[in-house]
Amino acid sequence: MKIGSIIILLLMNMIFLSGCWSNRELPDLALVSALGIDKAENGQYVGTIQVINPGNVAGGEGTQATGSESTPITTYTASGGNLTEVNRHVSSQVSRRPYYAHTNLLVIGEKLAREEGIAKIFDALERDPEFRTTTKAVIATNNTKAEDIISTLTTIDKIPSNKVIKTLESTEQILGQHMNVDTRDVLSKMATPDQAPIITCFSMEGDENQGKSLENIQATVPEARLQASGIAVLKDGKMIDTITEDVSKGTMWVLNKIKATAVSIDWKGETDAIVYQVTRQKTDVTADMKNTNKPKISVEVSAEGRIGEAAVPVDLSNPLLLVEFEEALGEKIKENIMSSIHKAQELKADYLGFGGAVHRADPNAWESIKGEWEDSYFPEVEVDVTVDAFVRRTGLRNEPLLSNMEN
Amino acid sequence: MENAKINAMQLFVLIFLFELGSALLIPLGTEAKQDAWLAILAGVAGGVFLFYIYLRLYKYYPDILPTEYMQMLLGKIFGKILACIYIVYFLYISARVLRDFGEMLVTFAYEETPLFIVNALLLLTIVYTVHKGIEVIARTGQLLFVVLYFLAVAGFILVIVSGLIEIKNLKPVLENGVMPVVKTFFKETWYIPFGEVVVFIMIFPYINRPKKLKKAGIAAIVLSGINLVITMAINIAVLGVDLTSRSQFPLLNTIQAIQVAEFLERLDVFFMIALIVGGFIKITIYFYAAVTGVSNLFHVKETSKLAYPLGIVVLILSLSIASSYTEHIQEGLMIVSLYMHLPLQVIIPILLLIVAYFKNKKKERSK
Amino acid sequence: MKFKLRKLSRPITKSIPKKPGKKEEPLDHSLPNNLDELMKRTGNSSDIVVRKLTLNNDAKSRAAIIFVEGIVDNRSIDDFLIHSLINDDDLHRVEAEDEVLEKIAAKVVSLGDVKRINGWDKLFQSLFAGDTIILVDGIAQGLSTYTKGGESRSIEEPPTEISLRGPREGFTESLRTNTALVRRRIKNQDLWVKSITLGEMTNTNVEIMYIDGLARDKVVQEVCDRLNRINIDSILESGYIEELIEDQTATTFPTVQHTERPDSVAGNLLEGRVAIFVDRTPFVLIVPAVFIQFFQSVDDYYSRADIATSIRMLRILIFLISLFAPAVYVAATTFHQEMIPTQLLIVLAAQREAAPFPAVIEAILMELTFEILREAGVRMPKAVGQTISIVGALVIGQAAVQAGIVSPAMVIIVAITAIASFATPSYSIAISARLIRFGMMIAAATFGFYGIILSFIILLVHLCSLRSFGVPYMAPMAPFIASGADDTIVRLPWWGGKERPRLTVDKNSIRQGDNQKPKPPSSRTMK
Known part of the structure; x- marks a missing residue:
């Protein structure tokens, strides 16, 4: 017992005297909120980190005095042959240790995504215990560098990375043309031939230098604005094209990601006269493998919603009319979906997940065709789309204002 | 042997926690892809079978430790040698689990801390616990069981609420036929964690009502199996097969994916508690078995005294068995499963049972 | 309504045995000698009052009563002792000297308790406990009469354990008052009290109280043994005893519960625990104590x-x-x-x-x-x-x-x-x-x-x-004991738990009859 306690005592001493290896105080950390990666002309990576200045972001008594004059973020840029090197080089500029656990946005430059692909950088990120896979990913397009997205100051949401993420969330919900993708999604899709990954694109409108100064957030119309601009399609880890508007909306329909979007149809010669607001949506993608060499895909969509606008005089209290609407809406949605499918087949990139449907339907057949799925089978695949749209209610009014005015 | 008794419920809890111990954390049975859960289910069946063998052995000698009845069955010399082998096996596995555990902690949270310190701290806790004896281990187990189950239920609800589960990922079932499942069963899930119940033959003699043993044991194996199945299925459903099998700790990735209400996120501490509690129970039981075995075999009266020297042995062993984590894992998959788990968990107990059967038959006849 | 009646009590195995004391010094025959000795031994302490008197106007039979001012009830000494001794007619007729004391005890003193004293140790023990001593010249014996009294605090609400709903009584410093407060709550012959005096200098009265047939004999025995083992000069508060009888000393957690509330003591006694009362402190010890007990307050049982x-x-x-x-x-x-x-x-x-x-x-x-x-x-x-x-x-x-x-x-x-x-x-x-x-x-x-x-x-x-006291501290959670678990973190309603906790009660474990859940008639007219 005595010997035992002495040993324990020695051990304890050793531990406490030498302790605190992984200890890091908050003021020693540079909280990186976003990470941007570009590819320079010489082939090196250019990494930009967006570091939060906590004192300028958080409200409260103690922090006001330290100055509202300075920016909520600071960005640092460095280049290197691989990400680890970039990180080491950045540290020569930052007074604190860059800390990536709270990085919630990853911006990839278009050049990098197109030329080299994203697999290499994703490996480094995935391997790192600090970096989290819930981080959202976007691609900077329209001649915008990742660096610009990272360093543009934004209003309302003080931290630009938060602004990008919140924009992604709201546009996915309200518009239904962009998708809020985190790195985990991208990673798991890149690993299987079942489905190709897609990543939402972001771009900056306006003057990039203006965006970096405080004046940008002191104007009601900021000189430089960040906005979502379509969805990038990736094949074999490389970006091949972007899809926008109806095509991207159709994609969201197939992927079962529509939460609340609006569909407008023409009525009585009037374009986009009736607007339908979707409240609920369900899509099933199944594969028919009777003919192994020629899989048949069927997409079944059902949507529920209400009438949001009626720009022509129609009698909305007539149930039969609503049935007509439903048919027209179904056609319109189907059109969207078909445009997306055609685009996908044209690009030979299966971002719609039809491969997964085939995989689930007939694993054995999938085993033999999965190697050539995207290039030879997918473009030829026959798709059968059925859409059931239901108009459940018509909003707070039944007859539109217009019908009374004309009388 | 200590002068102590535990009841059937405590044994149930110990087996349950022991089974979940490290199996909860590692990518268990992912060689079978999305059918990992089937491989685990098969493991449950195998585990129940093995448990039955250990039970029969125990029934022949309900009051003495295996280290003793091995000597009765095989003769003094061979019995002692076999008992020694088992003790070394238990020590070695506790060192292995300790290494596993330390590596996990270093990889995921304590990158700058030396492995030695991480291991030493946990071992200190374990030595203290083993020093207190089996009754205290069993009681602590009961409390930790509540802690762990509370976490598990909370985590389960959170995963569901955050809408992460994609059942699609679990399909198609039996994609490549039954063979991968069977293969995984024989290579992995039969032994880890289910065959590892062999260590409990050192604890069976402490039970106060032997009649309840069978029910408690089988219930624990089945229930822990179900829990593992659910966990693994959730991991695959959330992360997908590929990510699950490439990940060192799929459960950690699943927990990290939880995001509810902008606040319930970054719940890594759940994983950490599960990791430490699981590792603690598992090593404690292996280590306790080794300590009891040594004291029984070499007639050391005060079992608790042995905990300190043997603890140092385990600590040093845990650091020296492999130079890198990869080497450590490869040793585990290539050597330990085949040359240690299979003979010591399956073959030798069956042989012992056969010998015991004939010996006891002879005895009965001579009566 | 079928109550399972408890078996009637059987005698407890062993009461607290007397300590083997040193041989007592006897009193002297002569009253002046005795009084001198008394003064010498107490150093002429000014609070000791010696009242000399003659029995029944007979100058021959001198006597003295001795008491300590402040711890006695002056009125009972005046009315029932001095008055009767002086005015009684019967005493002079007594022939044998021994019979005088007999007579006084039987006929003269109209007080509750009268004991005969042979030696000095006994004399001091009862003198300082508040009794009054009667010494008669020519007799090497004395009488001690119960006159305990004096000022004491009245019963107040306990300041350390205030409850929102429940009795407002708290223990006081007086041991008798305290035992009485519990006795009033459990009116049953099975509520037993054993007494022991501890502390070489302080001679503190300590009493253990338990319900025979509910408390485990082993626990009662263990409590007695541990109390008897105590050999210390003073016991000024129950904290002394707590430290001297606990199971494990190397811990910050309390393994003995203390309370100021009689209802809490009563409740614990009914669960088979043993209470230790110490004179001159309102804090009563309760053993065995388990972890979860410290999270329970009496309010829980009343709400x-x-x-x-x-x-x-x-x-x-x-x-x-x-x-x-x-x-x-x-x-x-x-x-x-x-x-x-x-x-x-x-x-x-x-x-x-x-x-x-x-x-x-x-x-x-x-x-x-x-x-x-x-x-x-x-x-x-x-x-x-x-x-x-x-x-x-x-x-x-x-x-x-x-x-x-x-x-x-x-x-x-x-x-x-x-x-x-x-x-x-x-x-x-x-x-x-x-x-x-x-x-x-x-x-x-x-x-x-x-x-x-x-x-x-x-x-x-x-x-x-x-x-x-042999009970695992984390019980009934670890080890999990179902019959005790109805009153841990969860308290089941009174009709929900039929059994007393198994931890402390091994026999007579049925607390109440079957079907205690109220079943009022469903109709509004109460028919």
């Missing part, structure tokens, strides 16, 4: 079961907060920043930006400050107490934050912890949590959550290894 259960859960949460809150803060802000939600982290980072101390030093400083404030406030008169709280709250709390010496978040954490440690119903478990909290903070500062979780496991192992 609705669902309310009581939720409050008990809250108390467990409070206990955990008071143990872990600062440690978790330290661990999260110095090791595991990845586990803090981003927005919260930014706020914390902004606060810590200019903080001069590392988080753990800040935490220990603030906790220490709080402990100092608390210690200063506890013993202060009420008027000064307010000053201290103002100085503490405003000057130290506010000023420290404004000066930028500590971060506001830390003050919040310390405040929550402080309130939590006051909200734990038992002071003895709260103070033990406070002590462990500092250990937790150091563990957190060296190893983050790893340190906290390991410390937590060690704490659990330690708790599980404790016993109180």
